[in-house]
Amino acid sequence: MPSPTSAAEKLLLQMVDDYTEREISPEDMPMDAAGDFPAGFIQKLTDTGFLGLMLPQEFGGAGFGPEVTAAALNHIARGNASTAVTLEGHFKTIDQILKFGTPALQQELLPSANDRIFAFSMTEASGGSNPMGIGSTATREGDHWVLNGDKIMITNGGLAQVYCVLVKTAPHELSVFVVDQDMPGFSFGKREDFIGLRGTPVGEIVMDHIIVDNDHLLGKVGDGGRIGDSAHDDARILMGAVLTGIMEHDLKIATDYAKERKAGDQPLTALQVTHRKVADIAMRKETTKLLFEKAAQLKANGQPYSEEAAMAKAYGSRVAVAAGDDTLQILAGYGYSREYPVEHLIRDARAMEIAEGTVEKMRSAIATAEFNK
Amino acid sequence: MKIVVCIKQVPETNDVTIDPVTHNLDRRGLAGVMNPFDKNAIELALNLKDSRDDVQVALLTMGPDDYAESLREGLAMGADEGYLLSDRAFAGADTLATGYVLAQALKKIGDADLILFGRQAVDADTGQVGPIVAEFLQQPQITYAASLRLSGDNEVTAERLLEDTKQTLVAQLPAVISVRSELNTPRYPTPRNIQLSFAKPLTTWHHDDLDLDDTRLGQAGSPTIVTKVYAPEPVKRELTKLAGTPAEAASQLITALKGRQLI
Structure with missing residues (x-):
């Protein structure tokens, strides 16, 4: 008899293959042509529990580990790379909240990662590989922070509802905060028209005086890099x-x-x-x-x-x-x-x-x- | 309400060969998956579970230990418990011997209000096991149900979809129903439910766990002898539609049958 862990992994990949063949692969060419995913596609993905695949069970997810998570995205990408990259953007963001978020922040945010897409945003007009060149800032005012700036080329930008944003908290100090699209001062900017992975939305968010509590800081001040x-x-x-x-x-x-x-x-x-x-x-x-x-x-x-x-x-x-x-x-x-x-x-x-x-x-x-x- | 869904694990490939000696399907060494039609039966059970608070869904299968994989998939879809009937004594069973062991296991599970089957297995395509179980249990049966609803406290109404006709049948519970794939679209097991399914009870019963007549088991208890496997030529049947009132149609039918000296 296989161990429950390996049996679960086998069953998961069997389900992923089945779902990919029937629901995801057929949308590959239409998504590329349209530069978007079809209506209802993300909802079906959500209803089938894909968003919580690597989210720990205590937050309502399935709790699969790094190896199976990567294998699942590999299987999905055989039929549709854009969908796999959308999930990649979501999973890497959850990972950072798990690694660096306080227990209170995790409890507040992570249960919703089963049905809301998360995104991590670093790039600005100054470049993606030049973090010290960014212009977005977080300024401390009393017991909260005020965030301002534009983040661009965000995987899942415009689709995601929760964003980890890299900002400067001092001229040579980077920090990461978590913001929600429902916060006052949050808005979406333009969506990119890229030549590949056209089913993955990539877009901009604008932060105009977003006020966040200190517990929305990931790790410590200065941990951004x-x-x-x-x-x-x-x-x-x-x-x-x-x-x-x-x-x-x-x-x-x-x-x-x-x-x-x-x-x-x-x-x-x-x-x-x-x-x-x-x-x-x-x-x-x-x-x-x-x-x-x-x-x-x-x-x-x-x-x-x-x-x-x-x-x-x-x-x-x-x-x-x-x-x-x-x-x-x-x-x-x-x-x-x-x-x-x-x-x-x-x-x-x-x-x-x-x-x-x-x-x-x-x-x-x-x-x-x-x-x- | 207790529902038991009987499922079968079938070879994953369509390239199944025929054993040249026994003329039976040679399933040796082939990876297995749950019979796709059985998922429609599970989905029906889960729909009923979703619509009422008192429904418990059990899965039952007979086969080697690896058939537990299909039970686990059904548990991940949402069933509550699984039973695997596995013993060397059951090997080589035809539909009659399979139906017998399933019926004895169903008696031991007890109090099933509905016993569901997929319309047939995709490997052997007989569709016989459901009706055989119904006969062993002396319960009403409805085969090829394309829709089904609980129409009273102790009653089920199903639309039976046949090749060229539809029938609406009502049966008292407990009853045995086999369902068509038109009935529903089976749900996918979610990643979380896959993980949680491993905490659900899965019971294996061997020969000595059931009350069995050994002469009815396995190959010895299987009267089926496969002498030849071939694709039959399709038979074209004559169809005459009888018009008018029921009385007129009956009169025409009698005339036609007499004309052919059938009555």
């Missing part, structure tokens, strides 16, 4: 899982097509040029899978995982673009057509060379970690 790094680390594991899912999608398209298509009298499967491309896609997929699974395992075991998470995303995003390119080449004209999903898989993968820290920043982080060993 540390919390931001932690959010990146958690997101990067999940992005590795999403990128693996994209490459699995590529591989299925490439192999299905190669089995059916003939070049002259020979099927594409008989050509060495096809072998090379399919083998490369498979190796890239498998390597990224090992990287994100290792990072998730380290996280689950309470060990440092920052470097491995950066590797999963930095490596996975570059090779996922290449895997899409090889898939496109196997399908040739059909691959270049919008009628087939290959071209949008390339655009989806390309987003992750930038989001949650550019690949250049990842490499710096990895190299620094190696120098420090």
